[in-house]
Every structure is written in C-alpha cells, then in structure tokens.
Amino acid sequence: MKRLLAVLFAAILLTPLIGSSLGLAEDFQPKTYKQDFVFTIVIMPNGNANITMKTVWLEPKDEIQKQIEQILNETQNGNMTLEEAIAKFEEEQLQRYIQSLSQSGMNLTNESIKSYGIEEGNNITLVFNAIALNFSKYYSYGDYWEVHLDPTRGYATINVPDTGLPFAVDINNTFIIKLPENATLIEYPKAFAQQYNTSKFFVTSQVEGDTVIVKSYIYLEPFLPPDGYNALFGSYKDYYIRYKAPYKGEEHYQSSVMNEYVTLDIYNNGSVRLHMRDEYVEPKSEVEARKAEIISYGVENVTEYILRTYSIALGYRGAIVDDGKVRILGLNETDSPLIIDAEYMLRNFTTFENGSYVYQFDPTLGLSNGLTDRLEYAVNHTLYITINLPDGGEFLEVPDNISETLNGNEFKMTVVKEGNSLKITSHVFIRYGATAEDVTKMLSNHTTATIRYTIPGEKSGGLTGTQQMAAVVIAVLIIAFAVFFWKRR
Numbered sequence: 001m002k003r004l005l006a007v008l009f010a011a012i013l014l015t016p017l018i019g020s021s022l023g024l025a026e027d028f029q030p031k032t033y034k035q036d037f038v039f040t041i042v043i044m045p046n047g048n049a050n051i052t053m054k055t056v057w058l059e060p061k062d063e064i065q066k067q068i069e070q071i072l073n074e075t076q077n078g079n080m081t082l083e084e085a086i087a088k089f090e091e092e093q094l095q096r097y098i099q100s101l102s103q104s105g106m107n108l109t110n111e112s113i114k115s116y117g118i119e120e121g122n123n124i125t126l127v128f129n130a131i132a133l134n135f136s137k138y139y140s141y142g143d144y145w146e147v148h149l150d151p152t153r154g155y156a157t158i159n160v161p162d163t164g165l166p167f168a169v170d171i172n173n174t175f176i177i178k179l180p181e182n183a184t185l186i187e188y189p190k191a192f193a194q195q196y197n198t199s200k201f202f203v204t205s206q207v208e209g210d211t212v213i214v215k216s217y218i219y220l221e222p223f224l225p226p227d228g229y230n231a232l233f234g235s236y237k238d239y240y241i242r243y244k245a246p247y248k249g250e251e252h253y254q255s256s257v258m259n260e261y262v263t264l265d266i267y268n269n270g271s272v273r274l275h276m277r278d279e280y281v282e283p284k285s286e287v288e289a290r291k292a293e294i295i296s297y298g299v300e301n302v303t304e305y306i307l308r309t310y311s312i313a314l315g316y317r318g319a320i321v322d323d324g325k326v327r328i329l330g331l332n333e334t335d336s337p338l339i340i341d342a343e344y345m346l347r348n349f350t351t352f353e354n355g356s357y358v359y360q361f362d363p364t365l366g367l368s369n370g371l372t373d374r375l376e377y378a379v380n381h382t383l384y385i386t387i388n389l390p391d392g393g394e395f396l397e398v399p400d401n402i403s404e405t406l407n408g409n410e411f412k413m414t415v416v417k418e419g420n421s422l423k424i425t426s427h428v429f430i431r432y433g434a435t436a437e438d439v440t441k442m443l444s445n446h447t448t449a450t451i452r453y454t455i456p457g458e459k460s461g462g463l464t465g466t467q468q469m470a471a472v473v474i475a476v477l478i479i480a481f482a483v484f485f486w487k488r489r
Helices: 002-017 061-075 082-103 224-235 285-298 299-316 435-444 467-484
Strands: 029-043 049-059 107-117 124-133 135-141 144-148 165-179 186-188 192-196 199-209 209-219 240-244 255-266 272-282 320-329 338-347 351-353 358-363 379-388 393-398 404-406 409-418 419-428 449-454
Touching: 029 144, 049 061, 061 082, 061 124, 082 107, 082 124, 192 224, 209 224, 240 358, 255 358, 272 285, 285 299, 285 338, 299 320, 299 338, 404 435, 409 435
Parallel strands: 029 165, 255 379
Antiparallel strands: 029 049, 049 124, 107 124, 135 144, 144 240, 165 209, 186 240, 192 199, 199 209, 255 272, 272 338, 320 338, 351 358, 358 449, 379 419, 393 449, 404 409, 409 419
C-alpha cells in the first residue's frame, strides 16, 4: 500500500494539468509542470489523523488557463452560476481524491475539498481535508508507532518509458507531522541530496517541539531516462517517522498462511516423479479474489499456462520432462484453500556426484530473499518434503533438526527417516511488523539443506547441485506467480 499510495500522490496531484495528447510536433518545446505541495498530518492518540493536502498548480500557465476556461465555460449558456461551476469542479476533484486514496488502502471519512484561484486566473489551488483512520500504525514488534511519508512524491517507483517523459517537473513539497500528546520522537527522515545532470532531489528536515517538518525539492528535466530516476531516488530509504507513546494501539493486519507439499519418488534409473501441491489458505479475501481471477481467465487457460510454464522452467534448468499434469482445486468451495496440484515425470532432475545423488532445497521457503522492509502481515508458511527411494536405496546424509527463535519469530525444521522414506517438515512463523534485519538474521544461515543418497541400478548424471536446488525452488514457487498469487517477501 505504501508504494501505491506514493504513486497515487504523484498521479492525482499532477495529471489534471497534463493533457491526454502528448504527441511531439516538430516545433515541440517541453513544458514545465510546477507545483507547491503541503501535506499536514495531525496525529491523534489512537492513530487516526486529520490530513490536509494543499496543492498549488503554478505552471504551465497556458495549461492552467485552459483548465480555468473549461470550468468557466459551464456558465456560458446560463446553465450554471460561477459558484455552481466551481462547486462542480470541486466535487469532481473530491471524488478523484477519494477514489484514488481509498483504492490505495487509505480509510477516509469526513472528506472535503476547496478550490482557490479560479476567478483570479493565476493558479489553481486545491485543499483536500479528511480524517484518515489508522494512518499511524502501532507495532507491538518494537512497541512504537509509525507514520509513512514519501518525500519522493512517488517518483521513486513510478514507471517511465525509456525515452523519459516529454516535460519537466518542478515541485516543492512540505510535510508537517504533528505528533500526539506525550509522544517521544525516535526516528524521522534526515537530510539527503542527489543530482543527475540538471535534475535534483533534496530533502531537509527539522523538529519543532512535537512537530516534524520534512521538506523536499524535486526537479526532473524533460526526457529524463529511467537511469536518471534511479540515480536520483534509488538509494533513498528514509520514508518513516517513528515515535513511542505511553499508550498502545490496535494492530490491523492479515496473515499469510500457506502449505507447500513436495514429494519426490526416485526410481532405479534415476528418473523422478515430482509431485507438488500448494495450498493458499489466508488471507481469505485474497484467496477468494485469486479464485475469481482464475475463473475469469478460464480454468483451462490458467491450467495450461501453469503446465507450460513449469515445463519451460524445468527444461531451462536441464531436466527432461516426459509427462506432466496440473489441477486447480477449491475454486467453487467458499472458505476452502486455493490448491494448485502438479505432477511431472522427469529425467536429469537430480545430480550424481562422487558416487551418490545430492538433492538440495531451501527450507526457509525463500522468505529472506529480497526483503528490505518490515513485514506488513504475519507469515505462517509450512513446507512438507517427502523423498521415497526404491528398494536398495540408502540415505547417506540428511539435514539436522533446526529450531531458531528471535523476538517471537520462529523457524523449525524436523527430519524423520523411516526406512527408504525421508520426511521433512519446515515451518516459518514471522510476526507482523518483523524487521528485515531480524528475518534475515534468523533465516540467512539456513537457506540450503542437503540430502545425499544412493540407489541401485544405473548411475546417470544430471544437474549440478546448485542448478538442481534452483530448479526445485523455482518449480515450487512458480505456481504462485503463474496464477498471479502473491508470495510477499
């Protein structure tokens, strides 16, 4: 939600001035879209906030004049008074704000908007006000409150074409955050400066009593390429104001609950029957939404897509796919998990090294990969792996049992060998609000587990250990991407 909200801030406050036609004529001269933006946030003890966004559109003058003329044209035929025309414009803008901010996840009430400058014709000023519920989030993980703001105004994550945008952006931003009574400030954005050609991004901040004032200046030259955006904003990470308070808050979050089952039946000739079953359990609203999405795409189409994507991924990693099938279950059962069930017959799936086969996997389910921020949900993921060897097969090496805990987070792996079968259960539980540092600290030393075994019959080579491990991980996880189901990391 944070990144989406940032982009929406950029979109809803700038696009009204940018026409839909940006064709470049021979005499085209890039315009500069200039604005002043003040975002005032008065936080209440319960985390709600009285928010006010004041946006002043200053340039280009001709675009401002077109917008004003469009508003005033409503009065030409006597159908509306000037006051009624302005009120209509304000209502249109209010609905755009409400829709955009609500879709981003912000829960608003008591929304209102007021425009200024239309009669004078110098600029257009919009002042949007609302109560944002749960704007400041309380994290029992660390026992502090957190407010997110974006001095980049969404330009750190906005998508731009390779050629850049055919206009310049010149904006001054001021964020005024008033903390609630008896709050103790513990963290806020610090000074930052970056420049690329003539483009600039500066951040300054100061504290005045219980108020934090963060200012940023952004100038983006015309046709600034994506590399320029990355140079300006890519290293900026200071998006938070954090404070402690003598009162606790309610935590509002969802849990990601998922079970993954992987069974490998090993045959004497080294071939493998790979059976994978992913169960998406929670959050229930997301599960039901993904079911509806699959049905709308067409179950057969999605099934074929997963089957094809699996085969490509496995083949890319060196395996030979002899046969495969995929089933999607639970689509018409309310409150039941979404289940993706896949089975493949493979050759060259395992690796043969120094007289034995080696199989590696990631018992942490990849949850520490690419995590750069705190978790905005709780994680409860379990991986079940079963390896069945043929008669005469023998396990030479199996992983040790593991149990790690850190600040209420838990990683546990149990290994049970029963004759020619090996059963492994790996469970990861991560609390809502856990920091990326804690998750990495707990999991980073356990991302690879090794199983070594022998089987009777022909010894044939296959993938290297590293490739084989990647193949299994990709094969298991690719279902999630194939059906557009998130695995938040």
